[in-house]
Amino acid sequence: MTRINTNVSSLVAQNRLQASNDDLQTALTRLSTGLRINSGADDPAGLIASEALRSEVTSLGRAITNTRRASQIISTADSALGQVSNLLNDVRGLVVEAANNGALSQEEIAANQLQIDSSLEAINRIAQTTTFQGRKLLDGSLDFVSTAGGVDSIRDINIDQANLGITGQIDVEVVVQSEATQATVTTGGFSAASQASVSFGSSTTADINGEAIDIVGPDGFTSVAFVDDPNNSNTGAVSYDDTTGVLTVTGNFTGDSLNVGEADADASAVAIQGLIDALDGFSASGTAVAGTQALPTGVTADVAFQVDAIVEGSEFNNVQVEFVDLNDALADDAATASFDEEQKILTVTYNSQAATSTNRDYAAIATAIDAVQDSEGTNLFTSTNNSGANAFVAPESPLTTANTGGEVLLDDLVFQLNGAQGAETFNFAGGTGQDQIAAAINLVSDSTGISASTETGALTFTSTEYGSEALINIDVINEGDSGTFESSLTVARATGQDISATVNGVEADGRANTLSINTSSLDLEVTVDNGSSANFSFSITGGGALFQLGPDVTSNQQARLGIGSLSTGQLGGASGRLYELGSGQAKSLTNDVNGAASVIDEVIDKVTSLRGRLGAFQATSLESNLVSLNETLANLEEAESSIRDADFAQESANLTRAQILVQSGTNVLSLANQNPQNVLSLLG
Numbered sequence: 001m002t003r004i005n006t007n008v009s010s011l012v013a014q015n016r017l018q019a020s021n022d023d024l025q026t027a028l029t030r031l032s033t034g035l036r037i038n039s040g041a042d043d044p045a046g047l048i049a050s051e052a053l054r055s056e057v058t059s060l061g062r063a064i065t066n067t068r069r070a071s072q073i074i075s076t077a078d079s080a081l082g083q084v085s086n087l088l089n090d091v092r093g094l095v096v097e098a099a100n101n102g103a104l105s106q107e108e109i110a111a112n113q114l115q116i117d118s119s120l121e122a123i124n125r126i127a128q129t130t131t132f133q134g135r136k137l138l139d140g141s142l143d144f145v146s147t148a149g150g151v152d153s154i155r156d157i158n159i160d161q162a163n164l165g166i167t168g169q170i171d172v173e174v175v176v177q178s179e180a181t182q183a184t185v186t187t188g189g190f191s192a193a194s195q196a197s198v199s200f201g202s203s204t205t206a207d208i209n210g211e212a213i214d215i216v217g218p219d220g221f222t223s224v225a226f227v228d229d230p231n232n233s234n235t236g237a238v239s240y241d242d243t244t245g246v247l248t249v250t251g252n253f254t255g256d257s258l259n260v261g262e263a264d265a266d267a268s269a270v271a272i273q274g275l276i277d278a279l280d281g282f283s284a285s286g287t288a289v290a291g292t293q294a295l296p297t298g299v300t301a302d303v304a305f306q307v308d309a310i311v312e313g314s315e316f317n318n319v320q321v322e323f324v325d326l327n328d329a330l331a332d333d334a335a336t337a338s339f340d341e342e343q344k345i346l347t348v349t350y351n352s353q354a355a356t357s358t359n360r361d362y363a364a365i366a367t368a369i370d371a372v373q374d375s376e377g378t379n380l381f382t383s384t385n386n387s388g389a390n391a392f393v394a395p396e397s398p399l400t401t402a403n404t405g406g407e408v409l410l411d412d413l414v415f416q417l418n419g420a421q422g423a424e425t426f427n428f429a430g431g432t433g434q435d436q437i438a439a440a441i442n443l444v445s446d447s448t449g450i451s452a453s454t455e456t457g458a459l460t461f462t463s464t465e466y467g468s469e470a471l472i473n474i475d476v477i478n479e480g481d482s483g484t485f486e487s488s489l490t491v492a493r494a495t496g497q498d499i500s501a502t503v504n505g506v507e508a509d510g511r512a513n514t515l516s517i518n519t520s521s522l523d524l525e526v527t528v529d530n531g532s533s534a535n536f537s538f539s540i541t542g543g544g545a546l547f548q549l550g551p552d553v554t555s556n557q558q559a560r561l562g563i564g565s566l567s568t569g570q571l572g573g574a575s576g577r578l579y580e581l582g583s584g585q586a587k588s589l590t591n592d593v594n595g596a597a598s599v600i601d602e603v604i605d606k607v608t609s610l611r612g613r614l615g616a617f618q619a620t621s622l623e624s625n626l627v628s629l630n631e632t633l634a635n636l637e638e639a640e641s642s643i644r645d646a647d648f649a650q651e652s653a654n655l656t657r658a659q660i661l662v663q664s665g666t667n668v669l670s671l672a673n674q675n676p677q678n679v680l681s682l683l684g
Helices: 008-033 044-098 106-129 262-278 362-370 434-443 593-644 648-683
Strands: 144-146 154-162 170-178 182-187 195-208 211-217 223-228 237-241 246-251 283-288 302-312 320-325 336-340 345-350 381-385 413-419 423-428 450-455 458-466 471-479 493-495 500-503 509-511 514-518 522-528 536-543 545-548 558-561
Touching (some): 008 648, 044 545, 044 593, 144 154, 154 593, 170 522, 182 493, 211 262, 246 262, 262 283, 336 362, 345 362, 413 458, 423 434, 434 450, 500 522
Antiparallel strands (some): 154 558, 170 500, 170 536, 195 211, 195 302, 211 283, 237 246, 336 345, 413 471, 450 458, 509 514, 545 558
């Protein structure tokens, strides 16, 4: 059908040409922008996905920048810490050198102290001046804020990392299942404990014709023999056989002589008393009693005077007793006594010329000794006086308690003692007291890590440290046949036990008295008092250096790191603080060089630990995070590119196709527009 009003072919050609023009325009746009999606109409879903990916890519880029910045901060802090470590090593060398005071002059030690003072000032300066873009890193401003300081049982705490979450606080609850213990070994291989004692002289009482005569003689005096000579008018005689210990008294005791006889009983007793009192090494005094006419027989002597330690055991073995006679007729003071606990000397001061007899008799000596006390006001000795009111006669020196207190080795002993710090070999002879052995072990406890203490009949070895690394090993090399030291050991080898605890329900790692955990939300190390089993809790309320390491601002994509103060007032541990090594302080080179060595070792460990912790954070958290972020960024950019970017090969083909279709469409439209002219041939 031929129409002229409606050129359908032209309309179709126009539509096709318009579509081809649209395709050509789209291809040109994509090729000129390089994007497949230039407007929402191009691909609504793809646009949404692309914009989301672009947002993530932007956040990841910032996270990478943050991570690099954090790494730069850590590197800056580590560099300063390295300088502090060098200074601390120099200080340690100076302390060790100053300990050689037998070879160094006071001037040289003073010069070392000046160097230490300078190093301490330098450390304080580094702590205050180490900054990153104006922010101080080592002055404690980046440390965590917690309430742990109010917990009595906490000796030291390091909060390395903590995730405070949206509340800005984390509560820490520590439950101790078992406390840290020391290694202990006990032995009872000693003689039985008793009261150490010393006695001297002999004493007896003889009843002679109505007069009781108290006789005090020298050591070895055992008895008195009376010989009656009634047929002679003599004044009597006395003699002493120091071999048999017998004092012989001869006289007219039952005759009628006016000298030493029955006719004057009182005079008889007084005369005998005078004879004995004049004998060298003897003294005698008399008291009238309802006497008898018969001479006494079998008069034996007992200990004149005995001093006993109140406490049983070897503590008072080998106490030396010294008597000091003032021999001053012008003085009349009572006897006194004192005890030197370090030298183990009991000194009794008396005056044999005192005007008052009760100030110079045996009772006065007993009173003085019984009053002796230690520094805590505890009585140390008790005395037994069998000499009545006789004038005191000092025994010959030396006078000691020997090993009468017991608690001594039963035979010779050689053993090696191994501890966490080293080993020592000890050689003791039989009869050595357990307190002497303990003193020898304690003398070298710093080189073995083992101390010793005594109790009744037992010696206990204890490691100076706590935990599984604390060690006691006793190897008996040789012991005499009568010895029981080795057989009485509870064990030959023992170790301590580490603390066992949970922190917020997480089983903590225990080492000696230190417990630590490292979780995604909390990384801390707490040292409690030695052997503490107390549960405790505290809160971390703020502080720390907060690093945004992920693309999302959420707590699980952040790290909060604590960096404590490096000032000398804060650096230290259980042995003290670093500032104490300064001039005039408690642990200066002249006041306590050993304490200074302990403090500097703890400080070096602490600074080294901080450097290691920062290095681990940088290497594991930051560097690994940086690698992960870069890889994620590359993947997201690839994904976004695949959605939004134009495929030039495809778009070039589309352009060629559209160009051809436009050209052909134009020709077809031209032909279609010529079709109505064919009607004119029908009208001709």
